[in-house]
Structure formats: structure tokens, C-alpha cells
Amino acid sequence: MAVDLPPSDWQVGKTLSESLDHLLTSGIGSDVTFIVGDDKTRFSAHKLVLFSRSPVFFAMFEGPMAEKGEITIPDISAETFKLFLRYLYTDRIHLTERNLVPVFNAARKYCVDILISSCQTFLTKNLRPENACSFLEQAHLFMAESLQEICVRFMIQNAAAVLQSVTFNDLCLDCLTSVTESDDLGVTETCVYEAIIRWAGAQCTRQNIEPTPDNKRKVLGKTVYTARYLHVEEDYLLGRICSDKVVPPEDIIDVINHNRNKNPSVPEKLNLRKRSVIPIKFHRNGYLASNSFLLGGQTHEADEALCFRSSVDVFLYGFGSIFSNKKGSVDFKILDGDNCLVEASKPMSEPHPDAPNIGDVMFDTPIKILAGKTYTLLEHSNNPVYHHFEKCALKITRQHISVEISCSPRSSLSSWKAHVAYLLLSG
Known part of the structure; x- marks a missing residue:
């Protein structure tokens, strides 16, 4: 039962x-x-x-x-x-x-x-530029080294956005230094300098002291030298950095002597190493078409051009171009209105496996692109163009940078087409 x-x-x-x-x-x-x-x-x-x-x-x-x-x-x-x-x-x-x-x-x-x-x-x-600093601070507080490593690695890979985030100023000095001292911080030294100066001002406020140059220097300590002044543009060094008066004048003199007079003797605190910058690719993501430029039955030399504008100050390191001739080089100009910033013929890198017709064209020196200002990238072709981009995205956003692209009146094409596949930018 x-x-x-x-x-x-x-x-x-x-x-x-x-x-x-x-x-x-x-x-x-x-x-x-x-x-x-x-x-x-x-x-x-x-x-x-x-x-x-x-x-x-x-x-x-x-x-x-x-x-x-x-x-x-x-x-x-x-x-x-x-x-x-x-x-x-x-x-x-x-x-x-x-x-x-x-x-x-x-x-x-x-x-x-x-x-x-x-x-x-x-x-x-779940790491994002806006929360990475908070995570790093918590991990530092609990001495969670593996989490700290994850955070710092992410912050280095997304340095342009992280250094300009609101929470960056909340870092402690040790966490701040762990980021700004990295050789792989893919941003310009002006970006690093401005970030540590903003942090110093916020730290003075937290300590209830006046944000004078001397006090900013004191709260930063040796971290002021994580910005590599030997690789800062001289105009910026003699302008912004001198006027801030946070970096001691004798250090600025040493930088000028080294850069202008080729004086190899500089204090160890002035880091000679140049950071490895990996620019962000702003892909146009357009339609890859084929065509030839003909005039009276003959191939015609053509200028292909596009205009672009950034939402923030950035540096242009190069661009991706479609192979259009046999010599593997690109003739181009970068124009600021009627002012030619760069005119050069540069070799194109080997194509990427996922884009066999496209290669990088890198500049010798990055070009400063000011926020809200329109620039023109012009390529000159004296060969039939077999591939070009059409119907591309007009606005591209990566991290904290938005780039608007538009048709250039300097283009000799009847419709807006260009070889440019992407811009290589870094904050």
C-alpha cells in the first residue's frame, strides 16, 4: 500500500x-x-x-x-x-x-x-571608457592585480577616450601613473600632458588647496614626467606648457637643447622613448565599384578628393587607399582651405588579407587636425582607376571621435568617388 x-x-x-x-x-x-x-x-x-x-x-x-x-x-x-x-x-x-x-x-x-x-x-x-577608471580604482583598492591588468590594458587600448573621460580625474596617483607611463599608450604627448594637468587641478580641489603651478607639480610628483616632452611639438611646448608653468623651466631648456642643438645629454627623468601609436581606422564602408576615367577615348588624369571634419582635435597619421597603379605609390595632398599642409608621393603598404585592393599610406609626421575645421584629402591618378568607393558613410564614430566626410569640389569626377577607404586618426 x-x-x-x-x-x-x-x-x-x-x-x-x-x-x-x-x-x-x-x-x-x-x-x-x-x-x-x-x-x-x-x-x-x-x-x-x-x-x-x-x-x-x-x-x-x-x-x-x-x-x-x-x-x-x-x-x-x-x-x-x-x-x-x-x-x-x-x-x-x-x-x-x-x-x-x-x-x-x-x-x-x-x-x-x-x-x-x-x-x-x-x-x-563590460569595460567601457567611461567606467574603466572606476573599475581600476576598485581593483587597486582590493589589490586585485589581475583585474588591474585587465583595466590598464583596456585603458591603454582606448587611451584617447579614457584620458578625456570625466572619471579619469578620480584616479589615485598610482593608478594614474600606471596608465600614463605606458609605452603603448596610443595617443600624442599633448593628449597625455593635458590629461595629467586636468587631473592635477582636480586633485588640488580634492585636497582643498589652490590649483597653482607649484601645487599641481607637488600633487603630480614624478608623474609629471610620464608625458614625454621630447616628443611634444615645439610650438605647444613653448606655448601651452610654458604658460602652465608646471614643468620646471630647466626641463624645458633641456628639451629645447636636445631637439634644436642635438644635445644628447638629458636627465633620465625626461623619457627619450617614443610611444608606439596605433591609429584608429575610420572606415568609410562604402560600395567598392569598378570604373575607368576616359576622355575622348583616352585615359584621363584625375584628382579624386574628399573633405573631412573631426569633432575633436586629432592627428591624421595616414589613410587607406585602393591600389590604382602598378608602382604601388600614391600621390596626394592634404589641404586646409587653399593652404597645402602636405604634398607627397608615398609607398603603399602590402594589402590586408581581408581587403586585397587596399593598403596603408602613412605620413612621415602626423598632421594636426583641429576640431570643427574642414580639410581636404586629394589623390592624383594618372592611370585608369579600376576600383573606387561609392555611397559611403557620411559620419563615422569611433570611441569619442566623430568624423564627417563630404564631397570635395576639388574632385575632377562627375560624381563623388574616391580611392580613400579609411582615415587613420588618433586623439
Whole structure:
């Protein structure tokens, strides 16, 4: 004869994680109590579950120095410990930007490797220029080195946007330095200098001191030399940097002597190394068409031109061009109105595997592009043009930079077409 089971709402028809979750929240059968955080919040738990998930808990409960009675955990908040315990019982956790680093710290303390990996994955997927500084500060506070490395790597790869973000000024000096000292920071030295000067002004405000040049220099300390003044444009050095009076005058004299008089002797604090800048590609993403320029049955020399304008000050390092002749070089001009900034013939790099007709054309020296000003990029062709771009995007946004592209009246083509596939820009 069948016997009816007593009614139950936490065992029958429940998954293992659901039943364990009920044990945790109800305290049924618990055999250990934790006193957690500044508020000394009490949590009941089950040793068997805990040491099955963590080698640290196993040593705590089953090792030769096993702890007895209530266990105090002062270095984890009650909110974080509650999330952590629930993960140990159920394998479920809701990570957010706010709780990520504290949870990571708990997982690291108790050697829960799977949760550590989950935190690292969450951080990698959710980093953005506007929150990277906050994540880095939290990771620094908890001495979470692996998370710091992820943040710094992201910030270096997205330096132009990060250095101009509002939260950049909230970094501590150590975190600031970890970013601005990098050889791989793909921005100009003027961008680095302006970022550390803004930070210094904000730091003076936080310390309730007047943001004078002397005070800015004091709060920056050696970090003022993470900007590499030997690679700053001389006009900017003698203009903006001299007027700010944060960099000592003797250092500016050393920079001028080195650059103008080829004096190799400079103090070690003035970093000679040039950063490796990787410009951002602003792809036009147009339709790749084929055509020939004919006039009276003969091929016709043609100037192909487009206008572009940036939303912020940037540097133009080069552009991507479609192969249009056999010699593998490009004749071009960069124009600011009627003023020719650059006129050159440059070799084109080998094409990219995913774009066999396109190669980079790099300048010897980057060209400063001022925000809101319209420039013209003109290519001269004396061969039939077999490929060109049509119906391209008129506005391209990458990170914090927006570039508007328009038809140039300098183009000799009846409709707007151009070889240019992308612009290579950096903040």
C-alpha cells in the first residue's frame, strides 16, 4: 500500500541548487556561524557545502588547525558575503559593476577559481571608457592585480577616450601613473600632458588647496614626467606648457637643447622613448565599384578628393587607399582651405588579407587636425582607376571621435568617388 509523503515545499520537485538555497536561507541543519563585516552580521551555513567548494574552507574546518565556534570575517561586507555564499550553494550570482570587485576579492580569498574566472570575464565584457577608471580604482583598492591588468590594458587600448573621460580625474596617483607611463599608450604627448594637468587641478580641489603651478607639480610628483616632452611639438611646448608653468623651466631648456642643438645629454627623468601609436581606422564602408576615367577615348588624369571634419582635435597619421597603379605609390595632398599642409608621393603598404585592393599610406609626421575645421584629402591618378568607393558613410564614430566626410569640389569626377577607404586618426 502506497504511503503518502509528508507535504514539503523545498524538497519535492526541486533541483539540487533550489534545495541547497533553501537550506542556506532557512538555516536548517547549519553547523557553522560567520560574523561578517563592520556590522557583525551573522550568517549560518553548512560546513560540508563550503569545504566541497573551497580548499580554504576545507583547511579551515578539516585541517589540523581547524577553527571552532563562530568565525569572524571583518574584511568582507555582509552584502558581498551573502552573494558569495549563495554562489557556493547554487552556482548562481548576479554580477554588477558595483559588486564585481568585492565578489572577486572574496572568491580570491577562498580560492574559488570558477568564480574568479567569471568575474574576469564579466569585467572584460563590460569595460567601457567611461567606467574603466572606476573599475581600476576598485581593483587597486582590493589589490586585485589581475583585474588591474585587465583595466590598464583596456585603458591603454582606448587611451584617447579614457584620458578625456570625466572619471579619469578620480584616479589615485598610482593608478594614474600606471596608465600614463605606458609605452603603448596610443595617443600624442599633448593628449597625455593635458590629461595629467586636468587631473592635477582636480586633485588640488580634492585636497582643498589652490590649483597653482607649484601645487599641481607637488600633487603630480614624478608623474609629471610620464608625458614625454621630447616628443611634444615645439610650438605647444613653448606655448601651452610654458604658460602652465608646471614643468620646471630647466626641463624645458633641456628639451629645447636636445631637439634644436642635438644635445644628447638629458636627465633620465625626461623619457627619450617614443610611444608606439596605433591609429584608429575610420572606415568609410562604402560600395567598392569598378570604373575607368576616359576622355575622348583616352585615359584621363584625375584628382579624386574628399573633405573631412573631426569633432575633436586629432592627428591624421595616414589613410587607406585602393591600389590604382602598378608602382604601388600614391600621390596626394592634404589641404586646409587653399593652404597645402602636405604634398607627397608615398609607398603603399602590402594589402590586408581581408581587403586585397587596399593598403596603408602613412605620413612621415602626423598632421594636426583641429576640431570643427574642414580639410581636404586629394589623390592624383594618372592611370585608369579600376576600383573606387561609392555611397559611403557620411559620419563615422569611433570611441569619442566623430568624423564627417563630404564631397570635395576639388574632385575632377562627375560624381563623388574616391580611392580613400579609411582615415587613420588618433586623439
